[in-house]
Amino acid sequence: MFDVELPIIQAPMAGGPDTAALAAAVTNAGGMGSLGCAYLAPEQIEAAAAAVRAHTQGPFALNLFVRADAPDDPVAEARVASVLARFRGELGLAAPGPSTSTPRFEEQLEAVLRCAPRVFSFTFGVPAPEQIAAVRAHGIAIVGTATTVEEARALADAGVDAICAQGAEAGGHRGTFLGAFEDGLVGTIALVPQIVRATRLPVIAAGGIMTGQGIRAALSLGATAVQLGTAFLCCPEAGTSAPHRGALATATATTITRAFSGRPARGIRNRMTDAFAATEPAPFPQQQRLTAELRREATRQGRTDLMQLWAGQGAPHVRTLPASELVAVLAREAGLRA
Ligand SMILES: Cc1cc2nc3c(=O)[nH]c(=O)nc-3n(C[C@H](O)[C@H](O)[C@H](O)COP(=O)(O)O)c2cc1C
Structure with a gap:
């Protein structure tokens, strides 16, 4: 669907851990990199996308938090x-x-449209119908994040192309946007097949996946692809600070x-x-x-x-490998490549 060889997506990780170098390395290795743009001003989003394109001609995702701030x-x-x-x-x-001040979502989305990445992914809510229509009109695939079946149905009704099913194990922000966040603490193994059944859309499994064995498990539950965040935090290309890397190793x-x-x-x-x-x-x-x-x-x-110190429950399995090697190891472990 996204013209990638491997069904492995490097999660957007706004606020420092993701970098253009990391996203490009994952894309060049046959997966798909992402950039979390939630805290970036419009001109910073355009610069970040250009930085990815300086290192790869392959597909990547730009990601935003859907916000209407109080x-x-x-x-x-x-x-x-x-x-x-x-x-x-x-x-x-x-x-x-x-x-x-924090940049406004509407202005950030305009910048994403100008960048025209292969994929626009988002969390924390559902963009307005005219915003979804604008993304589609630019030929950009749309991925929304759900932490419950109810949220997945809302995203399907809004017309997304795929759903990222974020299990309770996941590192970083919870995407929950309907009900209390406790309601969205469903484990990946329980969540993925329910969303597959409820929506029939391609599902991207996220949360606690650190190894090829985990990838195989998610795919056998009906996921079309997987999205890994914590697993990439100790890659040399990541922007993760040294003390954060140290804390992950002993988490x-x-x-x-x-x-x-x-x-x-x-x-x-x-x-x-x-x-x-x-x-x-x-x-x-x-x-x-x-x-x-x-x-x-x-x-x-x-x-x-x-x-x-954002970290998923799989943190003790984090590996310190260049991103291209990590993607290759994950693909081999999952049986996706010989
Ligand atoms: C450091 C960090 C930052 C994150 N930032 C974002 C973000 O900006 N946007 C987003 O949609 N998800 C974000 N996430 C969540 C990921 O998309 C994904 O759900 C999660 O990493 C999957 O679980 P795992 O960390 O166990 O692999 C972040 C995760 C981490 C670990």
């Missing part, structure tokens, strides 16, 4: 301020300056936390996730902005107790 909540800001001030103090950060417990962005996401449990289990975070993307400087500085200082 206005900032001053009560929430006051609530989280004391927790953040304590951690900022530990890192030697002065009082926060004025926060920046034992992951948790779902709203500490870093305000939306539920799976990452390695630490003091920051514990603190915001006790204090209600601000909504997304306000919490994302309020924690931005703290997250950056914690990463610079290698303070894994305060860093955002």
Whole structure:
């Protein structure tokens, strides 16, 4: 469907871990790379797509968060301020300056249309009918993310070409957009065949897949392809920071936390996730902005107790291999290549 040899997609990983080099390497190895553009301004999206094209002529996906942001909540800001001030103090950060704004979804989508990637994938919701129509009119394939059968049906009704079924094991943000996020914590093995049966659309299985054996399992459940995020985090081409790589190697417990962005996401449990289990975070993307400087500085200082350490439940299986080798190993293990 996407003109790729292998049914292996490198997940979009916005905020640093994915890079144009990683996406191009996966595409050149016979899979398909993705770039998470959720935090990029329109001109940055165009530059990122051009950077991928500088290294490959093959297909790739651009990915966005479908958002209609609520206005900032001053009560929430006051609530989280004391927790953040304590951690900022530990890192030697002065009082926060004025926060920046997050680029608007509509403008980001316009940039994606100008880039015309092979695939537009999205999470957190369903674009408006006219937005879906515009993507289709540009000849771009459309992949929406579902964490429940109900969400998959909503995406099918909206006219997507394929559904990424995100199981509870997945690293990073939960895509859940209907109901409470707890309702969307369905394991990949349970979720994939239900969405295959309910929609009859091609299903891309995501969540906890780290090996060729996992790929085989997903394909035998009816998935058409797989999407792996955590498995690619330790590739040299990834933008994953050194302390994040180190934490993945020894990861034992992951948790779902709203500490870093305000939306539920799976990452390695630490003091920051514990603190915001006790204090209600601000909504997304306000919490994302309020924690931005703290997250950056914690990463610079290698303070894994305060860093955002996205990881799926399969993290202990992560392999440190160049992306092309990882794709080749996965294909061999899955029996997709001799
Ligand atoms: C570091 C990281 C960042 C992610 N960012 C995005 C993103 O920007 N957009 C998106 O649709 N999914 C994102 N995801 C979720 C992936 O698309 C996918 O569901 C997940 O990686 C699959 O589970 P796995 O990590 O166990 O392979 C991210 C995942 C990780 C690990």
